[in-house]
Amino acid sequence: MYAAGDVARWPHPQFGFLVRFEHGTNAADQARCAVARLDTCVPYRPSDYVWPGCDWRLQIVGRLQADGTEALFGNLELERPRAALPHADAAGRLCAAVVLNWPESFLQCRRMIAAGAEIVEARNLLNAAGQA
Structure with missing residues (x-):
């Protein structure tokens, strides 16, 4: 199961704590990551x-x-x-x-x-x- 956009929180790889970014750029980045991960296990690295x-x-x-x-x-x-x-x-x-x-x-x-x-x-x- 994947979530993207305002509802998604994840452990940020640089900051080391859970974050949630409420903006369209992040939602699009997360959607691209979710599609790419359908058959791999690549961590989400946001553009922030x-x-x-x-x-x-x-x-x-x-x-x-x-x-x-x-x-x-x-x-x-x-x-x-x-x-x-x-x-x-x-x-x-x-x-x-x-x-x-x-x-x-x-x-x-x-x-x-x-x-x-x-x-x-x-x-x-x-x-x-x-x-x-």
Whole structure:
């Protein structure tokens, strides 16, 4: 038996506790995984990614940690502001990011989270991108 979407909770391979993500991207990812697992036993590895459909592009990846840290990058003074808020876990790894109207930086954050990058690397990259 498989479940997908808002009703599904599973042990997250990176965070080590049960999670539930209530958004369409996750439901589609889970459905693809369920189909692929019909004759195999491959663990579900979520993309932990969501973006709402609105005028501004707000993209979220990962999972905030209660004992983590964050810093704001970007330019909020633009006509169409852009910003990134990378979030580190207690070990100093990038574990989540909230990004507004800055798709290039969002993709970089998403890749760094998947690679287990240090928050210092993310901050350096975002700082350099914000200067451009």
